[in-house]
Amino acid sequence: MRQICVFLLIILLTSCEYFNVKKTSSEVILNEELQTFNWNEVDEYPTFALCDSLSNKQEKQQCFTNVLTDHIFKYLQDQIIVVTKDINDTIDLKLRVSETGIVTILETKVDSLTIKEIPNINKLLSKSLDTLPKIFPAIKRGQQVTTEFKLPIIIQVD
Structure with a gap:
């Protein structure tokens, strides 16, 4: 029983890394969007x-x-x-x-x-x-x- 508790405690302590949410700033999102944006094409022509x-x-x-x-x-x-x-x-x-x-x-x-x-x-x-x-x-x-x-x-x- 003690081994199971130690095992669960180790899993609990190492699994916290999976729950960390990385915050992405709006500037990073904007820069990524601008890089994928094709400035030479339009969706509909005149x-x-x-x-x-x-x-x-x-x-x-x-x-x-x-x-x-x-x-x-x-x-x-x-x-x-x-x-x-x-x-x-x-x-x-x-x-x-x-x-x-x-x-x-x-x-x-x-x-x-x-x-x-x-x-x-x-x-x-x-x-x-x-x-x-x-x-x-x-x-x-x-x-x-x-x-x-x-x-x-x-x-x-x-």
Whole structure:
């Protein structure tokens, strides 16, 4: 009986280590969360009402890009552009969609020939964004966020 009591006493004294709870500070939890957080991806891309019926993330992104490109292209087609040389150029637009759904052009990469032939191309591109339909911003972890992306626009004028 005495041996059983000693055995239980040893187990009781050594088992206290299993009941110690390690306290984790909120800073440690935040740092761990931030390390696993992918800042380059969003849960949902910016979208137009037209693209809401799509369920796949990639399809929504493609729809958003297509609607935006088509809108800019149609706006440029409606403008009277007179050139002396044929233009076949790809303009790279760097765009920002704010958390409120406002689109702004951050940067344009246009060939020098295109700028020479169409000196107001940057102004035309900016004006084309003024008539866009309502944009719903990107969402990351349930919050609306600002996103930036590149959009190629092909310009062909004969």
